[in-house]
Amino acid sequence: MIEFAGLAKVYGAFDAVKPLSLTVRRGEVFGFLGPNGAGKTTTIRMMMGILVPSAGQVRINGYDCHGAAHEVKRHVGYLPDTPVFYDYLRGREILQFVAEMHGYDRAEAARRGARLLAEFGLEEAGEDYAVNYSLGMKKRLGLACALVHEPAVLILDEPINGLDPRASREVQERLLAAAAQGTTIFVSTHLLDMAEKLCDRVGIIHHGELVATGTLDEIRGDASAAASLEDVFLKITAGDDGVAP
Numbered sequence: 001m002i003e004f005a006g007l008a009k010v011y012g013a014f015d016a017v018k019p020l021s022l023t024v025r026r027g028e029v030f031g032f033l034g035p036n037g038a039g040k041t042t043t044i045r046m047m048m049g050i051l052v053p054s055a056g057q058v059r060i061n062g063y064d065c066h067g068a069a070h071e072v073k074r075h076v077g078y079l080p081d082t083p084v085f086y087d088y089l090r091g092r093e094i095l096q097f098v099a100e101m102h103g104y105d106r107a108e109a110a111r112r113g114a115r116l117l118a119e120f121g122l123e124e125a126g127e128d129y130a131v132n133y134s135l136g137m138k139k140r141l142g143l144a145c146a147l148v149h150e151p152a153v154l155i156l157d158e159p160i161n162g163l164d165p166r167a168s169r170e171v172q173e174r175l176l177a178a179a180a181q182g183t184t185i186f187v188s189t190h191l192l193d194m195a196e197k198l199c200d201r202v203g204i205i206h207h208g209e210l211v212a213t214g215t216l217d218e219i220r221g222d223a224s225a226a227a228s229l230e231d232v233f234l235k236i237t238a239g240d241d242g243v244a245p
């Protein structure tokens with residue numbers, strides 16, 4: 001379970017994230033939607049203990065993401081918006097390293113790494129340096145790293161942004177499989193198609209403020225009976241980049 005209680009981030013006089021209160025239930029797939037600059041990455045970085053909140057807090061499975069960041073990482077798998085890997089490690093070695101950081105011994109880390117390389121179609125690339133991977137391969141490797149300790153909660157920042165349709169579908173299918181196993185997923189995106197396919201509930205963040213929350217039907221219903229999620233999104237975030245409903 002993820003509990004936001006007045007979580008906020010200010011940069012000088014600029015409110016990057018306005019006090020955010022929200023509960024994501026265990027086993028739920030929650031889509032955090034918003035246009036560029038809305039505050040999605042800032043929120044996720046506070047969830048991962050990378051950024052210090054200006055006010056409020058967020059707790060995952062009861063642990064404060066700032067005060068107990070180490071404990072939170074045991075429960076959470078995190079895919080950053082742009083996964084960065086050590087240039088001088090091969091795909092297989094990166095998974096081995098991440099698994100050992102989670103406390104598995106060498107043999108178990110190797111087993112988990114090999115299984116995930118196969119699961120993510122990276123078996124043949126396992127001995128290549130990750131710096132040479134395509135964006136799609138990097139995202140898949142990043143997701144494999146996030147899953148290596150079988151976390152109860154996945155936090156994913158734009159997991160399919162920039163992927164081609166095949167890679168995008170593969171990642172979404174893997175996420176659906178994780179959700180079917182009961183993993184709680186908090187996923188940020190501005191790709192509404194993915195939100196419609198994956199999410200039980202969504203929240204729309206705009207200029208740092210959570211302006212709508214609910215199931216897709218509830219969100220559509222708020223706007224008008226025939227509205228698509230895209231219609232609602234464009235209506236709520238109208239005025240950005242000249243976009244209007």
Ligand SMILES: Nc1ncnc2c1ncn2[C@@H]1O[C@H](COP(=O)(O)OP(=O)(O)OP(=O)(O)O)[C@@H](O)[C@H]1O
Pocket residue numbers: 011014016034035036037038039040041042043190
């Ligand atoms: N260190 C910083 N100092 C000042 N402003 C910042 C800083 N980091 C982020 N911001 C601003 O905070 C706002 C929210 O940024 P954030 O990266 O969270 O947006 P986002 O929703 O993830 O957008 P995108 O989809 O483009 O990644 C943006 O206006 C950004 O310019």
